[in-house]
Amino acid sequence: MPDTRVVQGRMVTPQHLAELIEDGDVMEAEAIEDTDRECPNCGGDVLEVGYMPSITEYVVGRKCQECDWSETDRD
Template sequence: MVENRVVQGRMVTPKKLAEIVEGESVMEADSIEEADRDCPDCGGDVLKVGYMPSVTAFITGYKCQDCDWREREE
């Protein structure tokens, strides 16, 4: 089940959220989850999405729902 979420006022799919974090298209993305942390820039809620930018890599991306802050963990 794809669970869409609102990020900076726009509804996004898991794949779109992963593309926002990565800065380019991704192959596949898992469902969006609440990250257990607050945004270091604005204190807003942070979402987490796991995705594959390529066949050989899996990244966990973090994105604030309220501002431009984002981070990726390989």
């Protein structure tokens, strides 16, 4: 069973978390990791997930558990 976390009141899998960050489908996602960062918008906890939005790209994305804020290593 994939690890799940609560993000904005909903349980999400690594795949779903990556799709929230990417605002679209992703091919594959790794396990969700905790970070030592606080959200710059609301101060909530930030999660991190590595994923492949396409066959040739690997992205690390971060998403707040409490609000809409997210970023990727492309930003």
